Amino acid sequence: MPVQYLKGVGPARATTFARLGVETAGDLLEYFPRDWLFAPEPVKLNQIQPGDNVTILGLIESTDFNSYIRPPMFEAMIVDNTGICRLVWFHGAYLREKLKPGQALIATGKVTKYKHQLQITNPKFLLIKDEKEKPEQYFSGGVYPATSKLSSGQIKKILRPVLEKVDVLVGEFYEPEFLKELNLISRKDSFRWIHLPPDKESLKKAKRRLKFDEFFLMQLGLALRRYRVRNFTKAAPMRLTEKIDSRIRKRFPFLLTEDQSNVISQITTDMSKSKPMNRLLQGDVGAGKTVVALYAALLAVANKKQVAIMAPTEVLANQHFLSMERYLRNSDVRRTLITGGLTGRKRKTLLNKIKKRQIDILVGTVAILQKDIEFQNLGLIVIDEQHKFGVQQRAGLRSVTGGSLPHCLVMTATPIPRTLAMTAFGDLDVSIIRHLPPDRGKVVTRWVDKADRSKAYEFIRQRLKAKKQAYFVYPRIANIEDKSSVKAATEECKKLKDRVFNEFTVELLHGRMPSARKQQVMTKFRKGKIDILVSTVVIEVGVDVPNATIMIVEEADRFGLAQLHQLRGRIGRGSSKSYCFLFAETESQTAKNRLDIMTRSSDGFEIAEYDLRLRGPGELFSTRQHGLPDLKIANIVNDYDLMVMARKKAFELVEADPMLRKTTHLNIRRALLNKFGDSLGLADIA
Numbered sequence: 298m299p300v301q302y303l304k305g306v307g308p309a310r311a312t313t314f315a316r317l318g319v320e321t322a323g324d325l326l327e328y329f330p331r332d333w334l335f336a337p338e339p340v341k342l343n344q345i346q347p348g349d350n351v352t353i354l355g356l357i358e359s360t361d362f363n364s365y366i367r368p369p370m371f372e373a374m375i376v377d378n379t380g381i382c383r384l385v386w387f388h389g390a391y392l393r394e395k396l397k398p399g400q401a402l403i404a405t406g407k408v409t410k411y412k413h414q415l416q417i418t419n420p421k422f423l424l425i426k427d428e429k430e431k432p433e434q435y436f437s438g439g440v441y442p443a444t445s446k447l448s449s450g451q452i453k454k455i456l457r458p459v460l461e462k463v464d465v466l467v468g469e470f471y472e473p474e475f476l477k478e479l480n481l482i483s484r485k486d487s488f489r490w491i492h493l494p495p496d497k498e499s500l501k502k503a504k505r506r507l508k509f510d511e512f513f514l515m516q517l518g519l520a521l522r523r524y525r526v527r528n529f530t531k532a533a534p535m536r537l538t539e540k541i542d543s544r545i546r547k548r549f550p551f552l553l554t555e556d557q558s559n560v561i562s563q564i565t566t567d568m569s570k571s572k573p574m575n576r577l578l579q580g581d582v583g584a585g586k587t588v589v590a591l592y593a594a595l596l597a598v599a600n601k602k603q604v605a606i607m608a609p610t611e612v613l614a615n616q617h618f619l620s621m622e623r624y625l626r627n628s629d630v631r632r633t634l635i636t637g638g639l640t641g642r643k644r645k646t647l648l649n650k651i652k653k654r655q656i657d658i659l660v661g662t663v664a665i666l667q668k669d670i671e672f673q674n675l676g677l678i679v680i681d682e683q684h685k686f687g688v689q690q691r692a693g694l695r696s697v698t699g700g701s702l703p704h705c706l707v708m709t710a711t712p713i714p715r716t717l718a719m720t721a722f723g724d725l726d727v728s729i730i731r732h733l734p735p736d737r738g739k740v741v742t743r744w745v746d747k748a749d750r751s752k753a754y755e756f757i758r759q760r761l762k763a764k765k766q767a768y769f770v771y772p773r774i775a776n777i778e779d780k781s782s783v784k785a786a787t788e789e790c791k792k793l794k795d796r797v798f799n800e801f802t803v804e805l806l807h808g809r810m811p812s813a814r815k816q817q818v819m820t821k822f823r824k825g826k827i828d829i830l831v832s833t834v835v836i837e838v839g840v841d842v843p844n845a846t847i848m849i850v851e852e853a854d855r856f857g858l859a860q861l862h863q864l865r866g867r868i869g870r871g872s873s874k875s876y877c878f879l880f881a882e883t884e885s886q887t888a889k890n891r892l893d894i895m896t897r898s899s900d901g902f903e904i905a906e907y908d909l910r911l912r913g914p915g916e917l918f919s920t921r922q923h924g925l926p927d928l929k930i931a932n933i934v935n936d937y938d939l940m941v942m943a944r945k946k947a948f949e950l951v952e953a954d955p956m957l958r959k960t961t962h963l964n965i966r967r968a969l970l971n972k973f974g975d976s977l978g979l980a981d982i983a
C-alpha cells in the first residue's frame with residue numbers, strides 16, 4: 298500500500314517520505330529507528346539526585362547560547378511543578394532554532410551538580426509537539442532519522458496503525474525448525490520490536506533477526522548467481538594425467554610449497570569440469586602465484602587449448618613473460634608477448650598465428666582485449682590484477698570467445714579481507730596462498746626520521762658495496778612548480794647520483810617514460826648493472842629482482858597501508874635479509890599508526906585488517922561500490938559471524954531448491970526479487 302493512503306499522510310508528506318526512500322507501508326516498516334529510548338517514567342524535578350540516570354518531563358523556561366566559550370554551549374532551563382533543572386549541550390548551536398521557551402520536552406541523561414545547580418549534560422531529548430499526544434508514547438521506542446518536514450515523533454505516529462497490522466502484512470520466511478535451530482524470533486515480532494521494543498533484550502533479538510534476513514537475501518542472491526554460472530554455461534574440460542602433472546612440475550627448479558600444491562589441485566579440479574572455472578587466487582606479493590598460473594596454463598596447453606595471460610601494465614606483462622621463459626626454456630610450448638609497440642605487418646602476422654593456433658600462450662596487457670585478436674581455441678584466461686580489480690575488463694575478455702567460455706583465473710596480491718571475500722566476491726571461488734616459499738630472507742622495516750637519515754644512508758652504502766641493490770621510491774615524478782615541498786623522483790635522483798651516492802650507478806624509472814626505455818632500465822637493474830633504482834610507485838607492480846634487498850620509501854606518510862605493503866613486497870625475494878626504510882616526518886596520528894603497523898607486521902592479511910580498522914568500514918567496504926545493494930541494518934564487518942551463518946544457510950537452500958519454487962520459499966523469493974533483483978540480475982528466477 299502506498300504510504301499516501303496511510304492515516305496522517307497526504308500527497309505532500311508522501312513526497313517527503315519518497316525522499317527518504319519510503320514509498321509503501323512495507324518500506325515504512327523497514328524504515329528503522331536510528332536509536333531507541335528506554336526511559337522509565339519521568340521523575341519529578343524535586344526528586345532527582347546527582348549521579349542518577351533519569352528521564353524528566355518539563356517545559357522550557359528559558360534558553361541561552363554561549364559561543365564565547367570552547368566548545369560553544371547551548372543551555373535550556375526546564376521546569377515542572379516541583380522544581381528546575383538545567384540542560385546543557387556542547388556544540389549545541391543547531392538547537393537555537395529547535396528549542397524555544399514554552400515547549401514541552403522529555404530528556405534523558407545523567408544528573409550532575411554544577412555551581413549548585415542540577416544539570417544534565419548532552420541529554421537525549423524529544424520535543425512533545427502535539428498537545429493531544431500522551432507523553433507516555435515518547436518514553437520508549439524508536440527515534441527515527443527525521444527531516445525538517447517530518448519529525449521522528451510524526452513518523453512514529455504514522456507507523457503505529459501499520460504496526461498493528463503486522464500480523465497480516467508480514468509473512469514468515471523460514472520453517473519453524475529453522476528458526477529454532479538458529480535461535481531466531483519470528484519475522485512479525487522482529488518488525489514489531491524493532492519499532493516498539495518492550496525491553497532491550499527484545500530489541501537485540503529483533504535486530505539479530507532483521508540482520509540475518511538481510512544477509513540471507515544477499516547471500517541467496519550470490520548463491521543463485523553462482524549456481525547459474527555453473528550450471529548454464531559450458532567450458533572445455535581439461536584432463537590432468539600423472540604424466541602431464543610430472544611433466545609440468547619438472548619445469549620448476551624447486552618443489553612447490555604445500556599452499557601452491559593445494560591451490561593447484563583446486564584449480565585443476567575446477568578445470569576438469571565442463572563448467573567454466575571462476576576462481577580468485579589470493580596471495581601476497583612474492584607468494585608464488587606466477588608458478589601456479591603457469592601450471593594452469595601448461596595444463597590447458599597439454600589439452601591443446603590456447604591461453605591468454607593478462608597483466609595491468611607492460612612492465613608487468615613483460616615480467617610475467619620473462620619469468621615464464623625461465624621455466625619454459627627448451628620447451629615446445631609456443632608463447633609470445635604482445636605489446637602496444639607491435640604494429641603493422643608484424644602484428645598482422647602474429648594475429649594470424651593466434652587464429653591458427655600456432656601460438657599456445659599469449660601474454661600481454663589489455664591489448665589482448667582488442668577486437669581484432671581472434672583465438673581459435675581459448676581454454677584459459679589468467680588475469681593478474683595485482684590490486685586493481687578490472688571487473689569490466691574481465692567481462693570484456695570473456696566475450697572475446699563467444700559460445701563456450703574459457704576457464705578464468707584471477708590473481709590478486711591484495712589481501713581481500715574476509716568480509717569482502719564474502720560479499721563483493723561472494724560468487725567466486727577463492728584460493729589462498731598464505732605462506733611464502735621457503736628460504737626467504739627476513740625483511741626488517743624501520744621508520745626513520747630526519748636525525749637518523751645519514752646513519753641510514755651509511756648503512757645502505759655498506760650494503761651496496763656488498764653488491765646488493767636498492768629501490769628508492771618517491772611520491773612523485775617531478776615537481777612542476779617549485780613551490781611544492783614534496784620530494785620528487787627526478788630531482789632527488791639527480792641529487793643521489795651527483796652527491797650522496799656518486800660512487801654507484803643510479804637510474805630513474807617512472808611511468809611516463811617511453812616503454813622501450815622502461816624495459817631497458819628494468820633489464821639493466823635485473824642484470825645488476827644498476828645499484829640504485831629511483832622510481833615512483835611504478836615498481837609497485839610485480840617486479841622480481843631477488844638481489845634487490847633494500848628499499849627506501851621517501852615521505853612514506855603519504856602512502857596508504859596497502860600501497861606500502863605492496864611496495865615492500867619488492868624486497869625480501871631472495872634468501873638474504875632485506876631492509877625497508879620508511880622516511881617520514883609527520884604529525885598525523887593515522888599516518889603514525891600506519892608506519893607503526895608497517896614496522897610491526899609483514900602479514901598482508903593482518904595489514905589489510907588494520908587498514909580496515911583505521912579507515913573504518915564505510916569508505917572501503919561500501920557494498921554498493923562493488924555492485925551490491927547497501928545493507929540497511931546489517932554490517933558486514935561488525936556482524937561477520939551472522940553473515941557466515943546466513944551464507945551457509947543460503948547456499949544450502951539453493952542446493953536444495955535452485956529456482957526457489959517450493960511454496961514454503963515463496964515469501965523469500967518475493968523479498969529477494971524486491972530487494973536484490975535488479976542489482977544481482979536475477980530476472981530469470983522471476
Ligand code: ADP
Nearest residue numbers: 551552553554581582583584585586587588734
Ligand atoms: P607472486 O606472483 O605471487 O608475486 P612469484 O610467482 O613471482 O610471486 O614468485 C616470487 C619468487 O618466488 C619467484 O622468484 C619464484 O621463482 C619464487 N618461487 C615461487 N615458488 C617457489 C617455491 N615453491 N620454492 C621456491 N621459490 C619459489
Ligand code: MG
Nearest residue numbers: 583586587839
Ligand atoms: Mg607476481
